Amino acid sequence: MPIITKITQQKNDKERYNIYLDNAFFFSVHESSLVKFGLTKGMPLDEFLKDDLIYEEEIQRAFNRALHFLGYRMRSEQEVRQKLTEAEFGDAVIREAVLKLKKLNFLDDTAFSEALLSTQKNSSGKGPEAIRQEMKKKGIDPSVQEAVLDEYDPEEQLATAKRLAQKAARKNAAIAPVQLKQRIQNALQRKGFSFDIIKEAVNSIEFEPDEDEWTAITETAGEKAWRRISGKYSGYERKQRMKQALYQKGIPFDRIDAFIEKKELEENGE
Structure with missing residues (x-):
């Protein structure tokens, strides 16, 4: 049975020790393994103890790899397990490394969440x-x-949703109310707010433009639609397609008719 003939501390890593068996280098172990197994000079090392040491060192390597991964930011247990799997550690080693991380509070899914x-x-x-x-x-x-x-208070949710709704309303002031309202509802839904929160946030916004704002909205949408449609249609067909396009934008029919009449007069040089 081989005997430990020498144990030396590594120069570049004070937490690791080189183990020599029968005056020949065997391998290095972490300080924790040295203490756990009570390794001392003159101690016999049978095959079972060798296997235990190798297994313990593999756990320590996985533990250190995980600590390095966690050094950049907090991670969930699943993320750490996936990272160690990608590094080709075995399931049993990963399980023990994760248990050690959790015991030392390096890994806590509640704190992470x-x-x-x-x-x-x-x-x-x-x-x-x-x-x-x-x-x-x-x-x-x-x-x-x-x-x-459950810690995300509904009042805080509503305040956040209102802030986002108001920001969207200011940013899209040139859009007709119906279309703007739908755009805000969709945005808040994508953000993950409930129907009730969205409804209350949207209702807090004043959507009715004044006369100047309606004029700007109609002109912006109308000019864009006119350029697109006039290149393909004329006469009655153009007028109907313009009405359809602008109505879908939420613009009232009287304003649509006025815009089309103005464009037709311009086209005729009047």
Whole structure:
């Protein structure tokens, strides 16, 4: 049975030690393995103990790889497991490394989810359903998802939805009310807000333009449609297609008729 004849500390990594068996280098171990197995000079090392040491070192390597991965930002347990799988560690080794990470609080899906919630709602203005999808992609347990999302107060959701709705309304002031309202509803739905929150946020916006704003809306949409349609149609067909195009934009018929009449007069030089 081989005997440990020498144990030396590595110069470049003070936490690792070189193990020599019968005066020949065997392999290096982490300080934790040295302590766990009570390795000392003169100690016999049978095959079972060798296998245990190798297994323990593989766990330590996986643990260190995960720590490096976690050094950039917080990760979910699923992300860490996937990273270690990609690094070709075995399932048993990954399981032990993850247990060690969790025991030392380096890995905590609840804390990760709380941080994700904070980032997504404050930086991206996302609603609970969109954040839930993010958590799901990260492999967060449904019970943890629910517990964390319960912290997203409905009043805070409404305030965020209103802020986004008002911003969209200012940005798209040249769009007719019907179309603008639908655009805002779609945007808030994509952000992950509930129907009730969206409805209340949309209702907080004043959608009725004044006369000057209606004129600008009609002119902008009308000129664009006129250029597109006049290149293909004329007469009655052009007029009907213009009415259809502008009505779909939410512009009232009286304003559509006035715009078309103005364009036809311009075309005739009147």
